[in-house]
Amino acid sequence: MESSSGGSTPKRHSRHGSSGRALPRRSTRGPLDINESPISPSSGPTTPSTLTHNPSSLLSPTASQYATPRIPSPAIGSNLSNITSPSFRTARTTLSPSRSTLSTNSQKDFTFLLRPEIYHPLTLLDVPPPFRVASTQPDPSSPLEDLIAQGHLRSAAIKAAQLLTSPGLNTSDHEQIFNLIYTRLSCLTLCNQTTLASQEVKALEDLNSGYYRNDHDGTHLVPWELRVLAVRLQGMGFNDARRGIMGYYDLAREARLTLTGLKKKRKVGAEGDENGKLGDDIKMWETRLEELGIRVAGALIEMEDLEGATRFLATFKPSSDEKRQELEVRKALLWLCLGDVEAARKCISALSTNGEQDHERKVILALAHTADSDFDSAVEVWEELVASEGLEKGEMAMCKQNLGVCLLYLGKMDEARKILETLTDERNSFHALTFNLSTIYELCTERSRALKIGLAEKVAGMQEEDGKKVGWEKVNGDFKL
Amino acid sequence: MAHQRGGSTVEAVKEPHSVSLKVLRLSRPSLSVQHPLPLPTPGASPPDSPNTFPASSESLAYPSAKNDAFILSPLLTLPPAFGSAYVGETFSCTLCANNEVLPGSVSAKVISNVRIEAEMKIPSSSTPISLILVPQTEKEEEAEKGKEHGVDLEPGQSLQKVVNFDLKEEGSHVLAVTVTYSETTATSGRIRTFRKLYQFVCKGCMVVRTKTGALPSMGEKGRRWALEAQLENCGEETITLDMVVLETKEGFKSQGINWEIIGEGEQMDRPVLMPGDVQQVCFLVEEVIDDEGSGPEPTDGRLVFGILSLGWRGPMGNRGFLSTGALGARLK
Numbered sequence: 001m002e003s004s005s006g007g008s009t010p011k012r013h014s015r016h017g018s019s020g021r022a023l024p025r026r027s028t029r030g031p032l033d034i035n036e037s038p039i040s041p042s043s044g045p046t047t048p049s050t051l052t053h054n055p056s057s058l059l060s061p062t063a064s065q066y067a068t069p070r071i072p073s074p075a076i077g078s079n080l081s082n083i084t085s086p087s088f089r090t091a092r093t094t095l096s097p098s099r100s101t102l103s104t105n106s107q108k109d110f111t112f113l114l115r116p117e118i119y120h121p122l123t124l125l126d127v128p129p130p131f132r133v134a135s136t137q138p139d140p141s142s143p144l145e146d147l148i149a150q151g152h153l154r155s156a157a158i159k160a161a162q163l164l165t166s167p168g169l170n171t172s173d174h175e176q177i178f179n180l181i182y183t184r185l186s187c188l189t190l191c192n193q194t195t196l197a198s199q200e201v202k203a204l205e206d207l208n209s210g211y212y213r214n215d216h217d218g219t220h221l222v223p224w225e226l227r228v229l230a231v232r233l234q235g236m237g238f239n240d241a242r243r244g245i246m247g248y249y250d251l252a253r254e255a256r257l258t259l260t261g262l263k264k265k266r267k268v269g270a271e272g273d274e275n276g277k278l279g280d281d282i283k284m285w286e287t288r289l290e291e292l293g294i295r296v297a298g299a300l301i302e303m304e305d306l307e308g309a310t311r312f313l314a315t316f317k318p319s320s321d322e323k324r325q326e327l328e329v330r331k332a333l334l335w336l337c338l339g340d341v342e343a344a345r346k347c348i349s350a351l352s353t354n355g356e357q358d359h360e361r362k363v364i365l366a367l368a369h370t371a372d373s374d375f376d377s378a379v380e381v382w383e384e385l386v387a388s389e390g391l392e393k394g395e396m397a398m399c400k401q402n403l404g405v406c407l408l409y410l411g412k413m414d415e416a417r418k419i420l421e422t423l424t425d426e427r428n429s430f431h432a433l434t435f436n437l438s439t440i441y442e443l444c445t446e447r448s449r450a451l452k453i454g455l456a457e458k459v460a461g462m463q464e465e466d467g468k469k470v471g472w473e474k475v476n477g478d479f480k481l
Numbered sequence: 482m483a484h485q486r487g488g489s490t491v492e493a494v495k496e497p498h499s500v501s502l503k504v505l506r507l508s509r510p511s512l513s514v515q516h517p518l519p520l521p522t523p524g525a526s527p528p529d530s531p532n533t534f535p536a537s538s539e540s541l542a543y544p545s546a547k548n549d550a551f552i553l554s555p556l557l558t559l560p561p562a563f564g565s566a567y568v569g570e571t572f573s574c575t576l577c578a579n580n581e582v583l584p585g586s587v588s589a590k591v592i593s594n595v596r597i598e599a600e601m602k603i604p605s606s607s608t609p610i611s612l613i614l615v616p617q618t619e620k621e622e623e624a625e626k627g628k629e630h631g632v633d634l635e636p637g638q639s640l641q642k643v644v645n646f647d648l649k650e651e652g653s654h655v656l657a658v659t660v661t662y663s664e665t666t667a668t669s670g671r672i673r674t675f676r677k678l679y680q681f682v683c684k685g686c687m688v689v690r691t692k693t694g695a696l697p698s699m700g701e702k703g704r705r706w707a708l709e710a711q712l713e714n715c716g717e718e719t720i721t722l723d724m725v726v727l728e729t730k731e732g733f734k735s736q737g738i739n740w741e742i743i744g745e746g747e748q749m750d751r752p753v754l755m756p757g758d759v760q761q762v763c764f765l766v767e768e769v770i771d772d773e774g775s776g777p778e779p780t781d782g783r784l785v786f787g788i789l790s791l792g793w794r795g796p797m798g799n800r801g802f803l804s805t806g807a808l809g810a811r812l813k
Contacts, residue, residue, distance in 0.1 A: 145533055148532060156533075186540075187535055224519070225534065291519070294549075297551070333553040336798065337511075338721055338753065339796055340751055340794060343751075367557075394546055397544065405557040405558075406557075409510075413575075414639070435558060442503065445639075446581055
């Protein structure tokens with residue numbers, strides 16, 4: 001190997017050297033290098049430099065592998081900030097009113113979001129074999145709506161990128177472009193490709209920039225969903241979790257301003273027909289504002305500031321009794337995560353002991369027993385919940401799953417396995433279920449791979465049956481493969 | 482497990498064993514994390530808009546109808562990895578002996594009398610500590626006296642046990658598991674055994690530094706001291722301090738002046754220590770003068786107050802507990 005490639009220029013090594021190629025070279029250092037020296041004079045004065053350059057060529061290709069060349073170049077960023085004036089709306093309207101009346105939304109050009117290099121290809125490497133079977137794959141020509149409706153989110157992500165980069169797309173049709181970007185990014189997060197999404201979202205740059213606003217009325221051209229989704233993804237992409245929190249606060253400020261405006265309108269405006277619409281709008285913005293609050297708590301938890309999250313949740317002032325109970329459940333989960341079981345128990349002491357609230361209360365109670373390592377009591381509560389009536393289907397699946405997990409801690413693996421397998425028979429395929437069942441498979445035989453593949457096949461089969469959303473997109477990690 | 486040493490076969494049998502041993506450290510299960518997509522805005526999208534947004538319910542940890550945007554869900558996940566082991570915690574581990582004979586195989590081996598034994602080798606002692614395995618089956622309980630009977634396993638069946646061990650020392654621990662079983666074929670029968678070793682390192686999680694200072698005494702009441710302690714979380718996990726108590730010897734009484742003292746209407750806030758955080762605690766120590774008017778006597782010029790006990794909870798309530806050595810004040 002050394003003698004054949006040694007003849008070529010060292011430059012080629014540094015350009016194409018991948019880690020796979022560099023590694024065997026490293027292992028043959030020493031004796032082979034000595035053997036090489038008699039040959040080296042034939043290739044002239046370049047060879048000594050091959051040796052000295054080697055260490056660096058070992059390092060540099062691996063580094064460049066991670067820093068993908070597709071990261072948007074800074075040139076585009078500077079381009080964007082040139083277009084957008086910092087004080088966007090007022091400046092433009094006051095300086096050139098004639099131009100602003102002329103310019104409509106459709107004249108804004110979003111070509112910078114349509115460059116093919118933004119959108120990465122998706123590999124099948126991480127997809128378990130049973131999900132790669134051609135028969136389970138959808139027709140590539142099916143429309144995006146169908147792919148989404150059938151739960152083919154991977155294909156939908158690919159399709160969305162194709163549509164975004166197809167020449168037929170109107171570069172100023174912002175509605176379509178942003179809808180497609182949302183589909184692309186959200187589907188990526190659902191296919192365990194959040195890292196990829198966090199790179200692609202960088203292309204949007206600063207969504208608070210004036211360029212993303214309608215020049216006439218200042219309304220944002222980007223759908224609210226995309227703006228919310230982009231906050232977390234950009235925080236990850238730019239490797240700055242705080243940016244995520246700031247992003248939510250920016251959106252919350254806007255939501256508050258809008259709410260104030262709407263409420264003022266309602267006060268001033270006559271109690272005419274408009275009121276119904278206005279009321280709906282107010283409700284919508286209130287929901288959004290509340291959701292942002294929960295997302296800030298989530299962002300704090302994600303950056304492992306659990307204590308900060310508890311303090312933040314303590315500042316919430318729920319508007320209704322129902323909301324207050326929801327909040328207590330969230331607080332309890334957080335306390336459990338942090339390990340303060342007593343505080344978690346205190347949260348649910350306020351919950352009612354009948355109806356749905358009783359279910360929620362019992363769920364936390366069972367989790368608190370689990371946290372106390374009292375698995376006998378936990379199993380008792382889970383069993384009570386599983387036997388109870390009026391439990392919604394998804395909640396039932398969660399309770400059964402948790403019952404199975406707790407049984408394993410009591411040395412009742414067979415029962416645990418049966419419960420989890422029955423859940424998959426009932427066409428449940430969520431991550432924790434397949435992951436936990438795969439863990440049990442690993443415990444109960446040396447030949448667990450066959451069982452895990454079998455489970456993956458079962459879940460892959462779920463997708464086909466009625467063509468509707470049953471199976472979720474799966475990766476190897478879901479089955480510990 | 483952290484590190485598995487090459488299994489040493491006690492018997493020199495080349496034939497592969499019909500029973501396998503699998504282990505999993507049973508740290509607490511964790512709450513599943515979810516990253517819900519933005520919730521659909523009620524009544525915001527006109528009905529004719531293309532349905533190209535995946536439903537936010539798809540992003541939930543389980544198919545819940547609640548559609549909560551919160552990151553934590555009540556769904557439990559088994560520990561994905563061994564993690565770190567800390568002094569003061571209880572180490573739990575499950576051991577599974579599995580009959581690996583293929584159902585309907587020609588060899589028709591019958592596996593019976595399967596037993597698991599486990600020992601823990603700790604740094605300070607050369608003699609391993611034998612561990613209690615739970616749960617006990619009825620048969621095992623009956624056979625307790627003879628110590629002869631194990632469990633018969635059909636092909637594909639498993640015997641599962643759980644061991645618990647309180648970690649008290651830093652350093653290398655070895656969990657040694659021995660599996661013994663009878664393997665019977667139509668023509669022969671024999672007892673086989675194998676042993677597997679699992680090594681892991683136990684680290685300190687809590688560093689305690691103390692300092693005693695004499696306080697001016699109040700009249701007839703006797704001497705007083707302030708005992709201060711710094712508690713440092715030197716582990717990698719966030720912990721919540723549950724309790725810190727100065728357990729005094731006879732002749733002393735102490736009073737904590739820490740977070741448990743709360744004003745009216747206030748909630749007790751247990752200190753949360755992120756990795757590297759330090760919490761300072763303080764205790765007021767007084768000597769108790771008996772009827773004859775004498776207090777505790779010093780030994781070697783030193784008064785020993787007692788020991789400091791502290792308890793904490795790690796992620797998902799994982800308990801830790803630690804006591805210091807004797808603390809006191811040196812008399813000048």
